[in-house]
């Protein structure tokens with residue numbers, strides 16, 4: 078008998094394992110680094126007071142907490158995420174702030190919210206990880222009222238995002254040749270291609286799909302040391318290095334530090350960030 082793979086099993090393992098634990102550990106820094114993308118998301122979403130809002134792949138919860146402020150206690154701000162450690166952090170923050178935001182640890186591609194649907198689905202970098210994106214977005218559309226709207230922010234291509242591309246490119250000559258990966262595999266760049274995302278959302282039943290590019294520098298760290306630590310711990314370079322020994326990591330760390338030093342500004346290590354703000358109606 079062939080073994081049945083559970084949907085999103087690899088992502089669940091990563092976000093409940095080392096990756097999720099690192100996101101909790103670096104939560105403050107990541108929230109600061111990614112703050113401009115939350116501002117862009119909320120500016121596009123234009124949530125109304127008393128909206129019911131679902132934050133997909135909410136992680137440590139900063140955007141759900143912000144949604145809770147915007148919709149007020151007449152509204153609802155609910156976050157869903159696969160990761161128990163990250164959602165745990167989100168709940169702690171909600172309690173500490175006295176926020177009415179709520180959280181579910183669940184797979185957004187399967188959790189059924191159709192009995193109590195939302196006015197708005199939002200996400201900051203939380204929708205690019207589904208094994209079956211059309212199936213996932215069909216399920217998410219059932220979580221929306223017929224008048225509902227979807228707004229998310231996702232990364233454009235890796236070359237356009239030098240904050241991730243530059244450290245990886247510096248490291249590659251020191252590592253064995255990498256197999257050419259599937260550009261559409263679940264991961265940060267899976268939604269870079271506008272035509273693909275339009276197809277996914279249309280096949281899932283969404284209407285009026287639109288894309289607005291949003292580009293802003295990403296401050297990877299206040300110093301080269303902080304930026305280096307971030308690049309070595311989280312993201313594509315960290316994944317490439319996971320199986321390598323300490324000597325290799327040290328050699329890589331030296332060349333990546335030299336590369337990052339080129340981008341040091343008075344604000345910190347600043348490289349290009351490039352995203353789509355994607356919107357659609359139910």
Ligand SMILES: C[S@@+](CC[C@H](N)C(=O)[O-])C[C@H]1O[C@@H](n2cnc3c(N)ncnc32)[C@H](O)[C@@H]1O
Nearest residue numbers: 092134135136158159160184185201202203206
């Ligand atoms: C790049 S992180 C972004 C976290 C958060 N939105 C933020 O901006 O800080 C991606 C998040 O998506 C979550 N995720 C991935 N696949 C998911 C799924 N199938 N259902 C729910 N959450 C998922 C991960 O656990 C992770 O927290």
